[in-house]
Amino acid sequence: MSYRIGFIGAGNMSAAILGGMVKQGVAPDRIIASNRSTPKLEALAGEFGIQTTTDNHQAAGADVVVLSVKPQMMKDVCLDLAPHLDHKPTIVTVAAGIPMASYEQWLGRDHAIVRCMPNTPSLVGKGASGLFANAQVTDAQRQRVESMMQAVGITAWVEQEALIDAVIAVAGSAPAYFFLMMEAMIDQGEAMGLDRATARALTLQTAAGAAELAATADVPVDELRRRVMSPGGTTEQAVFSFEADDIRAIVARAMTRCANRAAEMAQEMGN
Ligand SMILES: NC(=O)C1=CN([C@@H]2O[C@H](COP(=O)(O)OP(=O)(O)OC[C@H]3O[C@@H](n4cnc5c(N)ncnc54)[C@H](OP(=O)(O)O)[C@@H]3O)[C@@H](O)[C@H]2O)C=CC1
Ligand SMILES: O=C(O)[C@@H]1CCC=N1
Numbered sequence: 001m002s003y004r005i006g007f008i009g010a011g012n013m014s015a016a017i018l019g020g021m022v023k024q025g026v027a028p029d030r031i032i033a034s035n036r037s038t039p040k041l042e043a044l045a046g047e048f049g050i051q052t053t054t055d056n057h058q059a060a061g062a063d064v065v066v067l068s069v070k071p072q073m074m075k076d077v078c079l080d081l082a083p084h085l086d087h088k089p090t091i092v093t094v095a096a097g098i099p100m101a102s103y104e105q106w107l108g109r110d111h112a113i114v115r116c117m118p119n120t121p122s123l124v125g126k127g128a129s130g131l132f133a134n135a136q137v138t139d140a141q142r143q144r145v146e147s148m149m150q151a152v153g154i155t156a157w158v159e160q161e162a163l164i165d166a167v168i169a170v171a172g173s174a175p176a177y178f179f180l181m182m183e184a185m186i187d188q189g190e191a192m193g194l195d196r197a198t199a200r201a202l203t204l205q206t207a208a209g210a211a212e213l214a215a216t217a218d219v220p221v222d223e224l225r226r227r228v229m230s231p232g233g234t235t236e237q238a239v240f241s242f243e244a245d246d247i248r249a250i251v252a253r254a255m256t257r258c259a260n261r262a263a264e265m266a267q268e269m270g271n
Contacts, residue, residue: 002030003144006062006089008077009069010035010044010052013094016123017066020152022048024125034059057084064148066116067093071265074098078106085111090141092116092148096168097265100134100161112136114145117167118153119175127153130167132160165262169255177254182207 005021007014010033022028028049034056035041041052053059060081069077074095085091091113093103103113114137118129129149133142142157149155158164182203189199214221229235 003063004030004032005064005066005148006059007031007033007066007068008056008059008081009067009073010040011068011070012120013118014066014068015040015044016120016127017068017094017118017149017152018044018050019048020122020125020127021148022050023123024151026151032059032062056081060084060089061087063089064144065089065091067091067095069095071095071097071269075102075106075269078103082107088112090114090137090144092145094118096172097262098269099266100132102266102269104134110136112138112141114141115161115164116145116149117164117172118149119171119173121175122149122152125152128171129153129155130164130171131155131157132164133157165259168262169258173258177251178207 005018007018014033018031018033021031029051031048032051032053033041033044034053036054038054041054044050045052056077057080059065061084065081065085067074067077074093085107088111091103091107091111093113094116096117100113100115104111107113111134113134115132116129117131118127121127122129127149131142131145131149133145137145146155146157156167158167185203186196186199189203190196194202210224214224217224225239229239
C-alpha cells in the first residue's frame with residue numbers, strides 16, 4: 001500500500017495498530033501520529049521510526065485518518081479537525097460508544113467514515129477488528145480500510161451499527177478477559193508451589209497453544225475441551241468446578257455489561 005495514514009491520539013490503541021503495521025512491513029514514513037503531549041510520540045518515533053507531531057491538523061492531512069482519542073475527547077477533537085478535512089480523507093474511528101451520527105454531526109455528513117473496533121493484539125499481528133461503514137464509504141475505501149486493518153489481524157464487517165457493541169464485547173475488550181484468566185492462573189500456580197516465572201511461562205504457552213490449536217483444528221472448541229477431559233481424570237474436576245460456578249453465565253453477564261457500557265457512554269456524551 002502507498003497511501004499515508006495519520007493517527008490522532010498516540011495512546012495504547014494507536015501504538016498497537018501502527019506498531020503492528022510497521023512490524024508487518026508497512027513503511028514507517030507513511031505513518032504519522034499526533035498527540036497533545038510529547039512523551040508517547042517520542043517513544044513511538046524511537047521504537048517504530050514513524051513521523052510524529054503535536055499538531056492534529058498535520059496528521060489529519062493523511063489519506064486515511066484514524067481517530068484514536070478517548071471517547072470523552074472525541075467531540076472536541078472532531079470539531080477542531082472539521083475545517084481541515086477538505087481533502088476528504090477516509091476517516092476511521094476506533095472509539096467505543098460513539099455512534100456514527102455523532103461523527104457525521106461533528107465532521108459533516110459528506111465524509112466517508114468507518115467505525116472500527118480493534119484490539120491490542122494488533123501489535124503482534126493477531127488483532128481482530130469489527131468494521132462498520134457509513135453510506136459515503138466507497139468500495140475502494142472499504143477495501144483500503146480492510147487491507148489496512150488486515151495488516152495487523154483479521155477483520156469482519158458488520159452491516160448494522162449496533163453490532164459494533166457486540167464486537168467490543170467479543171474482541172475489543174476481550175483481550176482483558178484472557179489476561180485476567182492468565183493472571184489468576186499464574187497466581188494460583190505460584191500458590192501451588194511453582195516459582196512465578198515458571199507459572200507464567202507455562203500459563204502463557206498453554207494459552208497460546210490452546211488458541212492456536214482451536215484456530216487450526218478441524219473440530220469445534222467444545223470437542224477440543226472434551227479431548228483434554230479424561231473420564232474420571234483431573235481436567236473434568238476443574239471443568240465441573242467452572243460449570244458449578246456457572247462460568248457461562250459469568251461470561252454472558254460480563255459481556256453484556258461490556259456492551260451495555262458502550263450504549264451508556266453514548267448517552268453520557270449526549271449522543
Ligand atoms: N485500549 C484498547 O484496548 C482499545 C481502545 N479502543 C479505543 O481507542 C481509543 C483510544 O484508547 P486508548 O489508546 O486506550 O487510550 P489512551 O489514553 O492510551 O490514548 C489516547 C491518546 O489520545 C491523546 N489525546 C487526548 N486528547 C488529545 C487531543 N486533543 N489531541 C491529540 N491527542 C489527544 C492522549 O494524550 P496524552 O498522553 O497527553 O493523555 C493519549 O495519548 C478510545 O476511544 C477507545 O475506546 C478501542 C479498542 C480497544
Ligand atoms: O475499555 C474501553 O473502553 C476500550 C474500548 C475497548 C477496549 N478498550
